[in-house]
Amino acid sequence: MSRASLVESTPDWDGFDDDLRLFEVAAGTSTDCVRFTIDGVPPERVLLPNSAEQVCRILQIATARGVALVPAGFGAHLGLGAPPGRPYAVLSLASIDALLDHQPANMTVTTQAGMSVAELQAAVAGSGQWLPVEPPLPAATSVGGLISADLSGPSRFSQGTVRDLLVGITVARADGTLVKSGGRVVKNVAGYDLAKLYCGALGTLGVIVEATFKLRALPAAVAVARVACSDMAVARELLERIRTAPVEPHLIELLTPIPSAGGDCVIVVAFRGSREEVAKQQETLRALAHGKTMEERVGDAAAAALAELRDANVRGEAFLKLKASLLPTELPPFVSALEDASGEHGLTMAVQAHAGNGIVRVRVHHPNVEDTGGSARALVEQLRAAAAALGGTLVVEQVAPDLKPGLDVWGGGIEALPLMRRIKEALDPGGVLSPGRFVGGI
């Protein structure tokens, strides 16, 4: 069946319900419908399967009944992406949450997709290990969501992103077949690395049911330093000195309000490692930051500071949240473009950048809540053009539900879009999974 004809066909919700009863799939409550509401549109149904087999059944039934499914974990990050293009049911993996195989000696862990990242971390911490990604809200983020939304945190600077740590995956395809790629060993090139395809695909290609990750040893010591810089030029110079200094930071973040009142631009550097390594690097950083105000935290206070940094963007209030991807050296000009836009539109912003990776998150505040629609669109277009002029891209990560339909969340000009559409058609020919949520209306 072609995509177009399916979209036009009316979903048979009654038949869908009847079929599901046969397989005893647990249904969510009305509270769940609220929790899994995407951009103001609640799901028609919330399904809570308890096994991979049930997930496969649901997919087969959804395909047969023309029902759209949005795979989810706990619903914490559903604001990412465009709203579903048609009425949908949420398929939550929250009840499929077992730790399947932790091999401390081999530094790997295999879990079901519904386990939370916080639980996963707690389970492996007993062996002195961790999964070195720090997604926002780890207790509310499932392993499947971590992968699907590619929620790599600030530690990506030193540890890589989710894709770098994911060594194997099991996915239920839209047609209900269970398939895997990769394996449970850290080095493996047998077959295509399809795990990469599901990273950041927002559940449009399959339902992740199991994943295997590489682990690392938990470092013995941690320290966080906040260095205040009088302006971006000073911050830029400090970043440059850190880049060429004998330090291996765990993360480097740049925080600044816009417009800046001066002196409120902050560079946060964290170190993790053995006690000697961390102490030595703190010393080096102090020398680099000589003459600037520097606040340092170690131990539990440092861990708390890192958690705050990790969650700040998701927790922070804003009417619009944007993410730009740039070359690290293009951060200062992009911040200038933000300042210009802030002046023109009478907006204030909070910027948090993974400075070493060129990833910038912008939270936009608006003094006048009434007039947000037009300025949101104009602002996104303006900043997207600014990012593009610097060789980068910009996506909308969150916005008030009533504004979203008017916004192009992902941006156009994606060169490989025709190939991406064909990938979608190859793996989900009926357009069952998260329709309309991804780039180019995929």
Added chain:
Amino acid sequence: MSFMTTSRLVGWLQDIVGNDGVVSHPTELSVYDCDGYTLEKSAPDVVVLPRSTDEVAAVLKRLQCEGVPFVPRGTGTGLSGGCLPLGAPVMVSLSRMNRILELDPANRRAVVQSGVINSWVSRAAKPHGLHYVPDPSSQMACSIGGNVAENSGGPHTLKYGVTTNHVLGVTLVLPDGEVVRLGGMTEDGPGYDLLGVTVGSEGTFGIVTEAILKLQPLPQGCKTLLAVFDSVADGSAAVSAIIAGGIVPAALEMLDHLIIQAVEDAFHFGFPRAAGAVLIAELDGLEAGLERAAGKVREVCEANGATEIRVARDDREREALWKCRKRAFGALGRLAPNFCCQDGVVPPNRLPEIMERVAAIGKAYDLRIGNVFHAGDGNIHPILLYDERDRDETERVVAAGREILRECVRLGGSLTGEHGIGVEKVALMPLIFTPDDLRTMEAVRAVFDPGDRCNPNKIFPSAEERVEVRTPRRQAAM
């Protein structure tokens, strides 16, 4: 292809790349009849050597019009027959696309053509205090394009990851001649991670002509230890204990008795000839933590029966040691005319078991097997020595290799850690993947190469091979 077709094709290709860019004389073609996997040989009818992405695109457009299958080739150092032309009359060699296009030290990126040799990148980046981390043993000869195709590893990938973790983008010429850029200079571009699935696709999606590579700062310090053991079993136990102890060395490499002797004969490094195994453990990073980590590695090795531990005194000694390790394959020429290097993976704590099984399999098949391998990530390289003129021995090599890989899978591992499936391990794929798994991969392949013309007959077993794991095609061919 018929002679007429070939000569017509040669003319068309010459029009695109010039007369000096097409090889069609049988003597010259024999150079291209295999890579580092020498159990199977097959020369192409034509080799074309484009100089630019545009020329590659023009060549592929022409081949598309004629419906001719082709195979991309870097420098032919692969170890699984990945660029063996099987049902692909035309070979596209990237060896003339060998320029480093851009070095951006501030953003730690390099843009290179795919025929650039791996070690050139680090050499160019060194003055900026940077290097390109993935370092296959063949790094003096292998190309970046080949590394991308195979998702190559190397000794230092234990700590830093393999090729896929260090490539930000590629320019891919699709089999119909269309040019598409995947990934890019910046991270996190919107859309599916097509780059991630292209890396390691063994040249079946099209031809990668350029790559954007991540560069890493050179580590501040480095400590290289050489631990001597009576047996591979003792050395393997030490490896497991190091990994389990939470230490991540930059590299953890083991050489067994047979390899030690061959390497010592060839390079006179000063290895203890009588040793059952030596373990090279390299720690790098900040000076501040190195001494302590090295001390821990030393303790673990001693606790696991190391009879002697040496530390490289300076860079020269360290480099000499690595030269021996990386040229170990070359030294084997002294032991036998041919060798076949396997590439299985096991969870590191199963190393003692798999090494015992490898030795037993060697005995059972009456073969000499040496071992030189990336112990830290459980990636073994049993090297089966043989003489291709001895047909019976050659058969035994194929059978023994297959049995070793079966054992790796039984212990929870994989068929290949860094060499790829190629032609060599095609028939073994059903050991680790179901028909549905394979069909899904093929569906993705068809997105890039709907006509199945780009490097055909690789990775995926034929219909009959899927029913049961059969003898590799080699036996049928012989």
